[in-house]
Amino acid sequence: MQYVNLVEQILCCRKMQLSYDDDTLQESKMTTPLTWHDVLAEEKQQLYFVNTLKTVAEERQSGITIYPPQKDVFNAFRYTELSDVKVVILGQDPYHGPGQAHGLAFSVLPGIATPPSLLNMYKELEGTIPGFQRPAHGYLESWARQGVLLLNTVLTVRAGQAHSHASLGWETFTDKVISLINQHREGVVFLLWGSHAQKKGAIIDRQRHCVLKAPHPSPLSAHRGFFGSNHFVQANQWLAERGETPIDWMPTLPAESE
Template sequence: MAIDLSWKAFIQQQQQQDYFTALQAFVEAERAAGKVIFPPKEQVLSAFEYTPLSEVRVVLIGQDPYHGPDQAHGLCFSVQKGVKVPPSLANMYKELASDIEGFTIPEHGNLLTWAQQGVLMLNTVLTVEQGKAHSHAKSGWEIFTQNVLLHLNEQPQPIIFVLWGAHAKKKGKVITAEHHQIVSGPHPSPLSAYRGFFGCKHFSHVNQLLKQRGSATIDWQV
């Protein structure tokens, strides 16, 4: 797949900026040095392939990609089929099972069907070295994803931004347009899920907000 046309002009404009040139050079040098970088090169911008700009209805913000083999594929919280479901996603599934009637906990962690329904699944940092969490933080990705959020803030369609945890809440401060909505709470990670993520009912709340504006709800079952 390729970047959806609706995102193309924005991404090309970012790629022409100095920060992005330096970022690209850094990631390419890391790969060239024989380091294992996730996700694979062709999946780094997957979020922009599966969710066209004009169809973004919900935004989920993660931190950086999973750093274990075969996990990350460019969508936050999501892992490839056949890979063990990570703890944060397992907690999201638990919350979905108690929040959404009929939801059954899947045996895989691939959330591609969410992306295809208009859920932009955006990590703040889009690459990572194997086994080294946050290894590509402050390399330039934060500028790119901040610009993505500023661009989303300017979109005419109302968007629901789901901000879990302090990191996402801080990142979401650029969302200022009145027609957008913010849903926020604790992160689903095992460290904080018991502080209010469990029982937050954010998934049904998002669907309620979509319904109120006459938009189709998200089928959270994967």
């Protein structure tokens, strides 16, 4: 009889332990920050995405120069994890000149001349952020490391051919990315410059996120309302009001940040 009671006690304790383990696992799932891998793994198995990667790979293998280099295509996600996203700046497709594109919208590698649109972004920063000094480079990794997702809506391009990969399927993928940010994050600032970005951002829930719209910083349109939009200041005000650390908009090179 004592043996039976002992077995029952052991089984009861085991059930309690299993219940505790299940509760702990569920709590862990709830508290562990979501990653891009968590939310995009299924999307990357979709036929359209597989075909997009296949087409880009075939073009590279045929000798066509594609920007950015393969290792840099997904840098926006590498430098800014989903759980860290505070601000989203949407570009269109990558720069199509030699050595420019490296996977972050509007950014170029150190040693490459700062493109006109980014120069206009610096001009807006100079006029609105106290103490901002225009850097001698256009490398924006320091923004990405702080939670600014610099996302082109198309992730590859042929050398010298703007919008050459616009119909490959990247737009579907980045639509999904924006939808996932909208769904899984709270209080993100979306900076939508130009009609393309604004159409892309139509799905964003304005009740949960901050959406700021202006003309594109291109020299063709910056004077129509990008200058004076005060978006960088407004983004930081929004973040501060929510208890988030504002973005240091002064771009620094990696050696300068150490």
